Amino acid sequence: MATFEQTIRIIIPETMELKLKLEQLHQRVNGLKDQINTEEATKNAFVMPFIQILGYDIFNPTEVIPEHICDIGTKKGEKIDYVIKKNNEPILIFECKHWKENADAHNSQLHRYYHVSKARFGVLTNGTIYNFYSDLEKPNIMDEKPFLTIDIEDLKDSSIKILESFTKNEYNLEQILDSAEALKYIKAIRKEFEKEIENPSDELVKLLVNRFFDKPLTASRMATFKEYTKKALTTSINESISYRLKSALSINERLDKPDESKVNPIDENIDANKIVTTDEELDAFQIVKAILREKIPANRISPRDTQSYFGVLLDNNNRKPICRFHFNTSNKWVELFDKGKDSGEKTLLNSLDEIYGFRTQLHQTIANY
Structure with a gap:
């Protein structure tokens, strides 16, 4: 008979389970940042939970080795923050910095450690951004640029899928190396493509225009x-x-099948062609969704975009607004309904991260319904 944990794993795919844990870590990081004043505290509060999320036993010194001695040439007593072992072989090394530091600024130190380590992958992190490196260019010499970046404040499903290959249960060296090479070149192509969008080169313009302009x-x-x-x-x-x-x-609306009697007829008459859903609106929605998952299932939280605002609804019901985002002007506002659905109050947002500060109001709104 399957245990409760096994049943949960069947219901929730591994990637989704990993994402949920990372979202919880994100909330933890946001709540503790201001109290974390040292690199050591960053390691204990942020990095060790991340390693634990990957499935490694942080309390087993033969699996997760802190302060691993790594002699480099004439330098003796150099230490790597963490070495992760599987089957007694090093597979990952971690170099950690304080969360306020730039995670990209110290790769030379990780580069030295990587050279004398048998691990194929190195991670440079400040507790919020995790840069994964390998030796795709030259054997045993760490590449200058990471092939994978995990930003727990901006989680992407494609990156989480790759991260899953680093978990204890799913670790597969060949699969990761194949993915790493693909990611490296995809990132390079994407970077060139974005440059072309921002400032099209003569070569691209000629390639396109010569096809119709003689x-x-x-x-x-x-x-x-x-x-x-x-x-x-x-x-x-x-x-x-x-x-x-x-x-x-x-598709989401059809799946939720809302009660037609509860749908505001005004929304039905909106010209859909004039509605443009932005990345910021979707990011804001995902933040609200992560906060409300503490209280209700994710499938009860629905987006509803309109010409004047992006709304978040309970049970896809217009009579149950949770919040609204007014991002169509130079200033960005969030409208909250914790004092009643007819008493929306707008608050100016300087950044999307400030939405996490409204957890109490959002939870109260759900409780009101």
């Missing part, structure tokens, strides 16, 4: 077509994203 591309025409190309690329991408998001929202 006149010489003079300097003035090239400048004009560069602007046209930038606008065309940006518009195409934005429309594609908007279409996919609206499709996802539509």
